[in-house]
Amino acid sequence: MPDQLLFAMEVTLNGLMAGVLYALVALGFVLIFKASGIFNYAQGVMALFAALTLVGIMEGQVPFAHLINAIFGTEIHHFGWHVPALLAIILTMVVMVALAWAVQRFIFRHLVNQEPILLFMATIGLAFVLEGVGDIMWGADIKKLDVGLPQGINEWIDITTFEAFGYGFFIDNLDISATIVAMILVAALIAFSQYTKQGRALRAVADDHQAALSVGISLNFIWILVWSIAGFVALVAGIMWGAKSGVQFSLSLIALKALPVLMLGGFTSIPGAIVGGLIIGVGEKLFEFLIGPMVGGATENWFAYVLALLFLVFRPQGLFGEKIIERV
């Protein structure tokens, strides 16, 4: 088989894996938009905050240590213990649920029935506040995140493809883990929304807020629930991206990778986020591989948006988005 074809196959596989990582970020946006019509600008910062909290808990870091030390003249930084990854993930989820409650109680409860643009602006404010709180709470240094996920080249794929084609494909074990986690996550989300009482209530709210209220569904509860689930998705995305680069404040910029995925897949569809992620991942990687060298490279950032816009020309609501028809 020609080398270029083998390389293209390797790039395609890696594009699929990268797409899963993009989809993980996009999922959080979809969940909140579907349930409340809010485009959550803070989703990337939520991933950062969740990852910071996870590492902080695992490392036994004292939250707000610099602030406490500055006020009281103390010198405390660590509790002196290390928390196992699983327990730390559970504790981080408790923090994310508390955050969901606070967001609902102090922001969105006061903005019910307001214009979508106001809700969007509120999420911009939330992003800045959350980034600042994360900084004060856990510090701005780069933290190594190790929750035990394997990383590096997958030996089996390398050897198998080498034996088959004479060229070993590179697939990162972390990407394989992300794919498995994403599959479990999507299955769990679908099962939750289809087969549980809260899930059905969530779908009812997504379909029609007033109708849901009229049958006794608590909007407050549903929104706290959906922000908590988005917090969990943000935590998963934070773990996967944080394991690649360390947990640092640029993690919030992963949201930029989710936008073309949302445009392509639709803002209201969980399968859309996954399929959109895969198309963007493969599309941008193949374009960089085939066309990048001719135009000086670094095409991925802009090509993802070009690809999404191309799809929008034919399906403005995205591949799986709901077509909204407003009668006047």
Add this chain to the structure above:
Amino acid sequence: MKLLSMTVAAVMAASPVMADLVFPSLSYRTGPYAANGIPFADGYEDYFTLLNERDGGIGGVPARVLECETGYNTEKGVECYEATKGEGALVYQPLSTGITYQLIPKATADGIPVHSMGYGRTSAKNGAVFSNIFNYPANYWDGASHAVNHILDVNGGDISGKKIALVYHNSAYGKEPIRTLEELSKKHGYELMLLPVDHPGQEQKSQWLQVRQQRPDYVLMWGWGVMNQVAIQEAANIRYNMENFIGIWWSGSENDVLPAGDGADGYKALTFHNIGSEYPLYDDLQKYVIDAGKAAGAGDQVGTVLYNRGMYAAMLAAEAAKTAQKISGTAEITPAMMRAGMEALEMTEAKMAALGLPNFGPEFSVSCENHGGNGLGAVKQWDASAGAWNLITGYEASDQDVIGPLVEADSAAFAAESGITPGC
């Protein structure tokens, strides 16, 4: 007693009021690059605090660090410049190539010097054109040459036919070394492969798959922030030989290698100053600044690469201020005097040893024609098991036969487009 008090008050009133020497710090303690901005800003401020606490300032005049948060954003950096220049700012250290480019015409017009130490516009080395811009002790083109020289050294002086890849931040900063590397490839016969990475650089799979497929003998990196960590992790993932992976000095801090763990072992980076905290000056920093609770930050960054660089930048600014005081015969210097001091700066080993920093940086001198110093640089290597950098070469010269004409051509082009008549 009352008479004594009145006499003291009268004497104090008659004494001239000593103004502060203002050193703005365009820092970034927030945003995606905060992890790198914080230690540099801490080192910069702590050194001036030390001079104030231990020596009573510079030449008896207290130094005042005026910190302004840029978030590594060029527009904010320019706002910081405009907001602080009226305070009597003596020299700006923008810590961003983008901000430096914006400040070149502004600071020149305002008569305030800018010190872009190891970054910014490389051809600012030509002081005959860039009268107010200094980039000593080394610049990006020196760095490119240092990296190639090191590769030459480990290959017995012959790298013809080798393939060298440059993984770079797709920005003005990252593109700086390309021209020099192209010229050096003509001279030494290596093949240059360019791999740009878009900001911020969290996803680099495409670039590292190309490295894996095309197998360059060496990879050079011009990165900053998360791009560095991801690149080192991806290089480890594809099992690239870290001995053959060399970063510029902005890709060589602890922040860059620690997230990759053992995978980063053997990674090399360039440097224009020494590493660690085993210097007499650090004892004073501990005593007068850290232990006294006067540190700019939490005191936990002391001795890290970027803290040392910030401290080194402050030390060079303070030495230039001392030189300016000596030349002008007054302790209360103006930005124009500071510029003259920077232009007459001479850093010798004896001077650095007297400051408590023996063998900390290369010896160099600045002149009207040469604002870039001697361009010396060294190579260091990361030892993951010890969690420490080690210098593996001495400070060595860059290839001025190649860089000199490039500096001359680029600065001449700038002079032509800006209507500057070069001269000293």
